[in-house]
Amino acid sequence: MPITKAEAARLARRTGMNEADFAVVNDGVLTLLNNAETRACVFLLTDSANANAEGLCSVYEIRPKGCQTYPYVLNDHDQAVLDEGCPHRAQFPPPPEGTDAVLLNLEERIVREGSAD
Numbered sequence: 001m002p003i004t005k006a007e008a009a010r011l012a013r014r015t016g017m018n019e020a021d022f023a024v025v026n027d028g029v030l031t032l033l034n035n036a037e038t039r040a041c042v043f044l045l046t047d048s049a050n051a052n053a054e055g056l057c058s059v060y061e062i063r064p065k066g067c068q069t070y071p072y073v074l075n076d077h078d079q080a081v082l083d084e085g086c087p088h089r090a091q092f093p094p095p096p097e098g099t100d101a102v103l104l105n106l107e108e109r110i111v112r113e114g115s116a117d
């Protein structure tokens with residue numbers, strides 16, 4: 001999950017973790033790390049390596065914007081769609097009006113931050 005620098009700083013401040021313990025730069029984009037054992041986000045409380053297993057977000061109240069808007073993602077035409085990779089997408093309604101703009105703004109911020117490094 002791509003995150004902004006401000007989100008990383010907030011996660012570090014609120015969890016007491018070093019940023020390097022939960023995020024990495026991938027192709028210039030700051031991204032949440034996966035736990036090597038569970039193969040899920042380091043903040044997901046689960047003891048299963050099954051990608052569809054139940055889990056609880058340990059930073060739910062301060063989770064990044066991309067987590068808040070998931071499973072809505074942008075397609076190649078910059079339209080908000082349900083992520084094909086989400087196993088629970090059938091339980092969600094179509095993207096609410098305005099989701100495209102929210103995701104485009106977020107993407108722009110993340111890409112701008114990445115290119116500034």
Ligand code: SF4
Nearest residue numbers: 041043044057063067
């Ligand atoms: S919602 Fe929580 S557990 Fe899921 S990717 Fe975001 S930070 Fe990680």
